[in-house]
Amino acid sequence: MPRRNLTGPPIADRIEDLRNQIREHEHRYYVLDQPTISDYEFDQLMRELQKLEQEHPELVTPDSPTQRVGGEPAKAFPSHRFERPMLSLENAYSEEELRDWHRRVTQLAGTESVDYQTELKIDGLSVALIYENGVLSKGVTRGDGRTGEVVTGNVRTIRSIPLRLHQEVSVEIRGEVFLSLKAFRQLNEQREQAGEPRFANPRNAAAGSLRQLDPNIVARRPLDFYGYWIHPTQHLQSENLKWITSLGLKVNPHRKLGHSLQEVIDFYRHWEAHRDDLDYEIDGVVAKVNSIDLQAKLGSTSKSPRWAIAVKFPARQATTRLLNIRIQVGRTGALTPVAELEPVQLGGTTIRNATLHNEDEIGRLGLQINDRVLLERGGDVIPKVVSVVERPPDRVPFEMPSRCPVCGSKVYREEGEAVRRCLSQTCPAKLKESLLHWASRRAMKIDGLGERLVDQLVARDLVHDVSDLYHLTQAQLEELERMGPKSAENLIREIEASRSLEFWRLLFGIGIRHVGERTAQILARHFGSIERLEQASQEELERVYEVGPKLAESIYQFFRQRENRALIERLRRAGLPMAADIVEEPKAAHVLAGKTIVLTGTLETMTRDEATTLIEERGGRVTASVSKKTGFVVAGRDAGSKLEKAQKLGIEILNEQQFRAML
Ligand code: IVH
Numbered sequence: 001m002p003r004r005n006l007t008g009p010p011i012a013d014r015i016e017d018l019r020n021q022i023r024e025h026e027h028r029y030y031v032l033d034q035p036t037i038s039d040y041e042f043d044q045l046m047r048e049l050q051k052l053e054q055e056h057p058e059l060v061t062p063d064s065p066t067q068r069v070g071g072e073p074a075k076a077f078p079s080h081r082f083e084r085p086m087l088s089l090e091n092a093y094s095e096e097e098l099r100d101w102h103r104r105v106t107q108l109a110g111t112e113s114v115d116y117q118t119e120l121k122i123d124g125l126s127v128a129l130i131y132e133n134g135v136l137s138k139g140v141t142r143g144d145g146r147t148g149e150v151v152t153g154n155v156r157t158i159r160s161i162p163l164r165l166h167q168e169v170s171v172e173i174r175g176e177v178f179l180s181l182k183a184f185r186q187l188n189e190q191r192e193q194a195g196e197p198r199f200a201n202p203r204n205a206a207a208g209s210l211r212q213l214d215p216n217i218v219a220r221r222p223l224d225f226y227g228y229w230i231h232p233t234q235h236l237q238s239e240n241l242k243w244i245t246s247l248g249l250k251v252n253p254h255r256k257l258g259h260s261l262q263e264v265i266d267f268y269r270h271w272e273a274h275r276d277d278l279d280y281e282i283d284g285v286v287a288k289v290n291s292i293d294l295q296a297k298l299g300s301t302s303k304s305p306r307w308a309i310a311v312k313f314p315a316r317q318a319t320t321r322l323l324n325i326r327i328q329v330g331r332t333g334a335l336t337p338v339a340e341l342e343p344v345q346l347g348g349t350t351i352r353n354a355t356l357h358n359e360d361e362i363g364r365l366g367l368q369i370n371d372r373v374l375l376e377r378g379g380d381v382i383p384k385v386v387s388v389v390e391r392p393p394d395r396v397p398f399e400m401p402s403r404c405p406v407c408g409s410k411v412y413r414e415e416g417e418a419v420r421r422c423l424s425q426t427c428p429a430k431l432k433e434s435l436l437h438w439a440s441r442r443a444m445k446i447d448g449l450g451e452r453l454v455d456q457l458v459a460r461d462l463v464h465d466v467s468d469l470y471h472l473t474q475a476q477l478e479e480l481e482r483m484g485p486k487s488a489e490n491l492i493r494e495i496e497a498s499r500s501l502e503f504w505r506l507l508f509g510i511g512i513r514h515v516g517e518r519t520a521q522i523l524a525r526h527f528g529s530i531e532r533l534e535q536a537s538q539e540e541l542e543r544v545y546e547v548g549p550k551l552a553e554s555i556y557q558f559f560r561q562r563e564n565r566a567l568i569e570r571l572r573r574a575g576l577p578m579a580a581d582i583v584e585e586p587k588a589a590h591v592l593a594g595k596t597i598v599l600t601g602t603l604e605t606m607t608r609d610e611a612t613t614l615i616e617e618r619g620g621r622v623t624a625s626v627s628k629k630t631g632f633v634v635a636g637r638d639a640g641s642k643l644e645k646a647q648k649l650g651i652e653i654l655n656e657q658q659f660r661a662m663l
Contacts, residue, residue, distance in 0.1 A: 011056060014052065015049065015052050015059055018049040018052070019064055019065055022045050022049065023065060025037055025042055025045070035200070036387045037374070037386075038317045038376070038386070039283070040312075046065070046066070049064070049065070076211075077141075077151055079147045079150065080138065080140045081146065081147050082128070082140075082145075082147070084172075084231065085146050086126060086143075086145045086174065087300055087304050089286060089304050089308055090304045090308075090309050090310065091309070092310065092312065095311075098261070098264065098268070098287070098309065099261065101309045102114075102261045104306070105307070108298055108306070109289075109294055113260075115257065115289075115291065116257075116259075116287045116288060116289065117236075117238050117257055117287075117288045117290045118256045118257075118264050118267045118285055118288075119252060119254075119255045119286045119288070120282045120285055121284040121285055121311075121312075122226055122252065122282055123202070123203050123280075124178025124179070124203055125177055125178075125206055126141075126142045126175070127139055127140065127142070127151075127174070127176070127225070128142075128148065129155065129172065130172050131169070131170060131172070133168050133169070133170055134164055134165040134167060134168035134170075135165075136152075136156065136161070136162070136163050139152045139154070139156070139161075141211075151210055151211070153218075154209070154215050155177075157215055157218045157223070158223045159224075160225050161249065162247075162248040163607070163609075165247045165248050166246060166248040167246075169247070171231065171232065172230070173230050173244055173249060174229040174230075175225055175229065176226050176228070177206055177223055178223070178224055178280050179203075179205050179206040180224060181202060181279050181281065182279055183221065184201075184202040184205050186516070187199065187221060188205075189516055193513065193514040193516060194514065194550060195416065198357065200386070201281070202281050214624045215624060216623060216624045224250070224280070225249065226250050226251060227250065227251050228241070228252075230243060233292050234292070235292055236291060236292060237290045238290055240292075254278075257290060264311075268285045272314075275313065283312055283313060285311050286308060286310050287308065288308040316346060316376060317346070318351075319375065320341050320343075320344035320372070320373065321341065321342040321370065321373070322369055322370065323342055323369070323370075324340040325337050325339060325340070325362070325369060326338045326340055327401060328429075329404060329422055329433070330429075330433050331430060331511055332430070332511070332513055333404075333422040333423060333427065333430050335411060335419065335422065336358065336419070337355075337357075337358070337398075338355055339353060339354045339355070339373070339385055340352065340353060341354060346375060346377050346383060351375060351377070351383045354375060354382070354383045354385050355382060355384065359418070359419075360418045362398060365385060365387060367385065367388055368395040368396055368397050369396040369398055370392050370396060371388045371391055371392070371395055372388070372389050372392070373386075373387070373389065374386045374387045404424065404429070406427055406428060407424050407427040407428060407429065409423070409424040431463075431464070432451075434465075435454045435457070435458070435466060436449075436451065436454055437511055438509045438510075439454075439469075442508065443509035444505055444506070444509050445497075446469070446491075446494045447494055448487070448490060449491065452481075453480065453483075456480045457472075460480075465567055465570070466509070466510070466567070466571070467571045467573075467574050470495060472492070472495065473492075477491055477492065499574075499576055499577070500577070502577070503530075503579055503580040504517075504521045504525075505520070506571070506578075507520040507524055507530075508520035510568070512558045513554045514551045514555075515551070515555065519546070519547070522545075522547070523555070524580045525580065526544050528580050529579035529580070530578045530579070533559070534559045534565070534568075538553060543593070543619070545619075591662060592618040592620035593618060593620065594619060594620070595631035596621050596622075596630055596631050597615055597621065597623070597630070597632060597634065598623060598624070598625070598626050598632075598634070598642055599622060600633060600639040600640070600642040602636045602637040602638055603637075603656050604636070604656060605656060611659075618663070625642070626642050626646050626649065627649075628649060630646065630649075631651075631652070632651060632652035632653065632654055633651055634654050634655075634659045
């Protein structure tokens, strides 16, 4: 954008421009959870603004982004004003900047020997937990650092946060709420299957989850918490961490009490090299002056304490050019656009491709061929395009094909879906992908059945569906390229071995839409055999805990298709497991089985969590809001709007005693 020089001096214009950019990015980051630039780039903008404001103090205004700690609190949650502001940390991007900080600390302290508590910088979001007489009374997000959002209901669903401490003390504990990489991948897998947009990274997923208004949804997201701050304080940060642990919370185990700057540097270097060994994301390490007296002496600026610094790792981001967009056809026939990139180094590997998920994503990014793009390799390992950084004049718009690029049949986009699909039953691309899925580690574990082999099996007409794998002969395999007698024999053995795996693997492997590993396990345990699952009505399926209407419909429809039933029959004849060893006790006997129940108000004799468990143990389900589908409402003390709604809808209402009797 050209700078306007007509209305004022260029410095004032630049400052205004920076402020607007930062405000925009803060809003995207803090309010919408949809950042479009990297933290590093954001910091660069902020630094430039800070520098200009320092040089021109007469231009500083109270509404400048430098004059406050963070973003605006969201609207939907009540707010809480912190007695002690939740500060953020100053960042160092190099060992040199860390040394500068150490020099300042030792100067202000008047001594060379300062002990540092070094911790990992977990890439989640900070939350304050307020305990009164040992009982959790409030969970608050950071908000703008002065006022946060009260998300107690959501925080209570985090299993590693105790509802009662090991001691009856009144304390405030602050720390980081985060999502493990494993949980993040699972969540994204589920969202993809449900046609919902994926979260960009675990941090956004955790933030998005904590801002959910419905704690039931949050409860299904295994958020986690590490504490790092407590008030009232002990004499040392290292003691504070131990105290948090002894109160019953988690403190990250990877930490070091060092007696010199060198130990901080060693810790930083170690974790820069080993960050991928962890099952959660860290974006640096934090060094803190260990003595609380010295911390007090050093004090804080309005933004961050002088006694701590975040030493950030180099970004795993890079920019490169988009050369082309290729279409991949998946197992379900979904057409996925893949970015072909000018090769670029990123986090130690050369990147040539990145997924673009679907056509809406391309639209959202405003992406065209030849654009320069920002790439990021986060916890997802798979690199992704974060944004377009430059739009050259020779850019070419991309259009999704209306025919399958593999078999040529017409593709369809169902209403409410983000993807186009090839619906042909004989599309070789779909067949190949379903064979690879079947053979994968997560399903039938047929090692050695890779892409090259699958290509040949399909091209030579040897395999038309997964059941054909079980009829392959050694002689047929030996005919294939790069297949000696030894490897043919091994593959036959692998295929044989897959016959004796658990039943749920077959359920996952046959590729029912929306059925991931976890759902397959739940279904296997609940129904026990393919016959029972096949006969289940949609209502019965929905009654299974964790199976929603969309999933129930997908499973039901799968078994109504003749070709699917025929495939199962062929697999049965091939000797595959069609039943589980362990079957859950049927829960249909209890009056609560299959009922959807809403809890409201305060119960006297049990906590919400206990009531929920008791209901679930009897086959019922607890939801947050009252609708026509609600079976009944349990109303405790001070029940409010939910009770009113239930009365309006004529839904049965029980008091606590009646509810207990029913249990
Ligand atoms: S100490 C006053 N320790 O990094 C000290 N922060 O901007 C406040 N973070 O907002 C923070 N791991 O969300 C501290 N071990 C750690 C941390 C940590 C992650 C986050 C925290 C904070 C941000 C820094």
